[in-house]
Structures are given as C-alpha cells and as structure tokens.
Amino acid sequence: MLVQAIMTLPVITVPTCCSVAEAAQLMLDNRISGLPVVDTNGALVGIVSEGDFLRRSELNTQRNRPWLLDWLTSPGKIATEYVRTHGRRVDEVMTSPVSAIAPTASVSDAVRLMERYDIKRLPVVENGKLVGIIARSDLLRALSRALPTTSPSPDDAQIQAAIEAEFAKQSWSRNGFIHCHVSDGIAELTGTIFDERERLAAKVAAENVAGVQSVRDLLVWIDPYYGIALPPPDAEARQP
Structure with missing residues (x-):
C-alpha cells in the first residue's frame, strides 16, 4: 500500500x-x-x-x-x-x-x-x-x-491448515513444538513452549484465522533452565 x-x-x-x-x-x-x-x-x-x-x-x-x-x-x-x-x-x-x-x-x-x-x-x-x-x-x-467485517465459515480442515501455515512462517513456532487441532471452529493448541511470550503469539495467530470461534490453550510451558513443566491455563477445560 x-x-x-x-x-x-x-x-x-x-x-x-x-x-x-x-x-x-x-x-x-x-x-x-x-x-x-x-x-x-x-x-x-x-x-x-x-x-x-x-x-x-x-x-x-x-x-x-x-x-x-x-x-x-x-x-x-x-x-x-x-x-x-x-x-x-x-x-x-x-x-x-x-x-x-x-x-x-x-x-x-x-x-x-x-x-x-x-x-x-x-x-x-x-x-x-x-x-x-x-x-x-x-x-x-x-x-x-x-480488517474483515464478516467472518467466512471455512471447514475445520481449512482453518487448521491456515493456522499451521501461519505457524510455519514464524520463527517462534517454526521448531514444530506447537500443534493445533480444530473442531467445530475451536482451535486447540497443544505442545510445549520454552518462553511464555510464545503462548500469546500462538493464540493471536490462531484468532486471526477466519472461521476460528475460540482458542483453547493447552500449551505446556517448560522452564528451559530447570526443566519444570507447568500445566496449561485451559487444562481444566479439557476434562469431561
């Protein structure tokens, strides 16, 4: 422009x-x-x-x-x-x-x-x-x-492919430790991160894809110095 x-x-x-x-x-x-x-x-x-x-x-x-x-x-x-x-x-x-x-x-x-x-x-x-x-x-x-004023409704496979394509372009997620699965427009993020700032970046990347209704954060943060793993914020939401 x-x-x-x-x-x-x-x-x-x-x-x-x-x-x-x-x-x-x-x-x-x-x-x-x-x-x-x-x-x-x-x-x-x-x-x-x-x-x-x-x-x-x-x-x-x-x-x-x-x-x-x-x-x-x-x-x-x-x-x-x-x-x-x-x-x-x-x-x-x-x-x-x-x-x-x-x-x-x-x-x-x-x-x-x-x-x-x-x-x-x-x-x-x-x-x-x-x-x-x-x-x-x-x-x-x-x-x-x-900015789009209306949200198109692509199917879950298209949404997931678009999120994965965005992850593949970014240096903070190109290592392949962040994964996404989309069901009924809900993007579920799984995998591990070694910097808490990657969590919000991953959520923003998913939210910007047309058709995403919500994002469920199941990313596990691992302290790179001590190897301590902390449960994801939305871990309870995964329980039946």
Missing part, C-alpha cells in the same frame, strides 16, 4: 508569519494536533504541533532547572528555550527541519519513519511541494478498512 492511498488532503497549513495564537486556534477549530508550516512558495519549512506549546510563559510551564544544572547549561541552549517559550510567531517555535515522505513511498516506510523519530504525523512532499500529510489516524482508518 502506498502513502498516497491513505494520506489526508488537502492539508491545512500555516505560513511562517502566522502567530502562535492563530495557529493554536486553527488547530482547535479543525480538531487537529499539528500544522505544516510553508513558505511563500508553498515549500515545507517546518511543522508546529501541540507539543511545541507545552512549555509557554503564558502557562508558567517553562523549564525551571536547579541553579547548578542551569549554570552547566550553555547560554545558547537557554536562549533557544527562551525563544520557544516566548516566541509569538510560528517560525520561532516550529520544529525544523522536518522529516517528510514521498506519496509513492510505501506505508511501511512511513511507519518506520514515524517510529524512528517518534512523531505522530508525516508531511508528504513531491517536487519540493507539500501534497498531503499522513497521521496515525490515517493508519487507523486504513487498518479499519483492511
């Missing part, structure tokens, strides 16, 4: 000369948490977000360091912080430079950038001009469309 398929457009932007007050009101009016900042040619030069307004002199939330730490901090850093807490124009408080992505890039590339830089939105730029923006809400909408 490409970025251009899920990005938001047109994009609400602000010019560099916009005031902080106007930008804040624009975000409130449109219920958005960030605004790309563009120059007179429409080129992206920065982004201003709610995070840029957290520390403001008007709210008395500017950073106050202990005197020793303040003495050790460089005057230039303190001056920069002063501008961000007292600046009246967007270009004085915005984040710049800004990470951006092309509309023809993959959504996975966009997610990778968002995770790497811990950002909530990513401007989309083509030929130096802002053409869209992709935010976490766009990813959520794409996920909502991708």
Whole structure:
C-alpha cells in the first residue's frame, strides 16, 4: 500500500508569519494536533504541533532547572528555550527541519519513519511541494478498512491448515513444538513452549484465522533452565 492511498488532503497549513495564537486556534477549530508550516512558495519549512506549546510563559510551564544544572547549561541552549517559550510567531517555535515522505513511498516506510523519530504525523512532499500529510489516524482508518467485517465459515480442515501455515512462517513456532487441532471452529493448541511470550503469539495467530470461534490453550510451558513443566491455563477445560 502506498502513502498516497491513505494520506489526508488537502492539508491545512500555516505560513511562517502566522502567530502562535492563530495557529493554536486553527488547530482547535479543525480538531487537529499539528500544522505544516510553508513558505511563500508553498515549500515545507517546518511543522508546529501541540507539543511545541507545552512549555509557554503564558502557562508558567517553562523549564525551571536547579541553579547548578542551569549554570552547566550553555547560554545558547537557554536562549533557544527562551525563544520557544516566548516566541509569538510560528517560525520561532516550529520544529525544523522536518522529516517528510514521498506519496509513492510505501506505508511501511512511513511507519518506520514515524517510529524512528517518534512523531505522530508525516508531511508528504513531491517536487519540493507539500501534497498531503499522513497521521496515525490515517493508519487507523486504513487498518479499519483492511480488517474483515464478516467472518467466512471455512471447514475445520481449512482453518487448521491456515493456522499451521501461519505457524510455519514464524520463527517462534517454526521448531514444530506447537500443534493445533480444530473442531467445530475451536482451535486447540497443544505442545510445549520454552518462553511464555510464545503462548500469546500462538493464540493471536490462531484468532486471526477466519472461521476460528475460540482458542483453547493447552500449551505446556517448560522452564528451559530447570526443566519444570507447568500445566496449561485451559487444562481444566479439557476434562469431561
């Protein structure tokens, strides 16, 4: 899936000369948490977000360091912080430079950038001009469309084959110690695991297969150091 398929457009932007007050009101009016900042040619030069307004002199939330730490901090850093807490124009408080992505890039590339830089939105730029923006809400909408709304009803053999195929693709279950048997849409997981985190992964893999009504966990955990085996959580459910 490409970025251009899920990005938001047109994009609400602000010019560099916009005031902080106007930008804040624009975000409130449109219920958005960030605004790309563009120059007179429409080129992206920065982004201003709610995070840029957290520390403001008007709210008395500017950073106050202990005197020793303040003495050790460089005057230039303190001056920069002063501008961000007292600046009246967007270009004085915005984040710049800004990470951006092309509309023809993959959504996975966009997610990778968002995770790497811990950002909530990513401007989309083509030929130096802002053409869209992709935010976490766009990813959520794409996920909502991708998830099945109805569950088909394949037979038990098909369901079991699909679960086993998923297990075969994953490194944590490829060792063949996790087994599955499906009856009346109930996926019963048996076998052994050596890491408790594999239990939830196996249950999630089974739950994601169309037609699964429920998952019965009969996996036995064996402590890899002491060889102690603990009974599965659903062991009692197996009793007649």
